[in-house]
Amino acid sequence: MTEQDRVFQQTARIEDFAFDERVAKVFDNMVSRSVPFYNEVQRIQSDLIMDFLPDNRGVVCDLGCSTGTTLEYLTQHPKCPNSTQFIGYDNSTSMLDKAREKLSEQINAGKVSLITADLSDLPPLPSCNIIILNWTLQFVRPMGREQLLKAVFQALKPGGIVLLSEKILVNDPLLNRLYIDHYLQFKISQSSYTDLENQRKREALENVLIPYRLDENYELLERAGFGRIGTYFQWFNFACMIAIKV
Numbered sequence: 193m194t195e196q197d198r199v200f201q202q203t204a205r206i207e208d209f210a211f212d213e214r215v216a217k218v219f220d221n222m223v224s225r226s227v228p229f230y231n232e233v234q235r236i237q238s239d240l241i242m243d244f245l246p247d248n249r250g251v252v253c254d255l256g257c258s259t260g261t262t263l264e265y266l267t268q269h270p271k272c273p274n275s276t277q278f279i280g281y282d283n284s285t286s287m288l289d290k291a292r293e294k295l296s297e298q299i300n301a302g303k304v305s306l307i308t309a310d311l312s313d314l315p316p317l318p319s320c321n322i323i324i325l326n327w328t329l330q331f332v333r334p335m336g337r338e339q340l341l342k343a344v345f346q347a348l349k350p351g352g353i354v355l356l357s358e359k360i361l362v363n364d365p366l367l368n369r370l371y372i373d374h375y376l377q378f379k380i381s382q383s384s385y386t387d388l389e390n391q392r393k394r395e396a397l398e399n400v401l402i403p404y405r406l407d408e409n410y411e412l413l414e415r416a417g418f419g420r421i422g423t424y425f426q427w428f429n430f431a432c433m434i435a436i437k438v
Contacts, residue, residue: 250276257280260306311329317346321351324354337412342417421436
């Protein structure tokens with residue numbers, strides 16, 4: 193059973209957010225309470241991926257796979273071809289330990305492999321059909337994001353896709369403030385986080401999570417080489433994008 197997130201209830205001194213063992217223990221609870229429509233996004237994302245997977249020997253890479261929730265959704269999807277290979281990358285050994293527990297059956301069956309790697313210094317990616325960046329690019333330093341997406345583009349086969357989920361900013365400052373206010377209300381009403389917990393977490397993430405505007409993410413994808421880009425889900429200041437390698 194997933195532990196309840198009380199990380200920022202117990203924090204006395206605010207430090208930069210890190211995906212350490214303390215966070216890994218409660219991460220599944222934390223993300224489901226912090227990301228709007230988290231489970232629904234996982235479901236529709238899985239459905240979308242099935243449209244782009246080949247019948248034989250497809251390869252899916254999840255960059256920043258955390259505790260393996262996305263990989264679990266995909267491997268259990270009724271339309272997932274049995275020969276599909278899944279590779280998860282994360283720089284947190286604590287997160288990968290949780291992923292190994294969650295995906296032990298799939299790992300033992302040879303369907304899933306997990307690799308310790310930082311997205312700012314990734315090993316060469318295998319030729320693949322799908323690459324997933326779920327709420328991950330926002331943690332990569334801005335100067336390294338374009339390089340990462342170019343590596344993603346190079347690894348994808350023609351017709352392959354990258355799915356990018358991000359917390360975003362919007363151009364209009366009034367709307368930006370409004371969206372953030374609605375997000376804070378969401379966390380209070382849906383997840384029982386206190387104002388103090390929200391404030392502490394916001395301070396811890398301030399120098400770690402750096403969101404871009406939606407159009408800035410589009411521009412990054414275009415510069416990486418992608419010609420077909422769209423948004424398949426958005427809730428206020430959270431957006432999910434798809435880009436196809438033509």
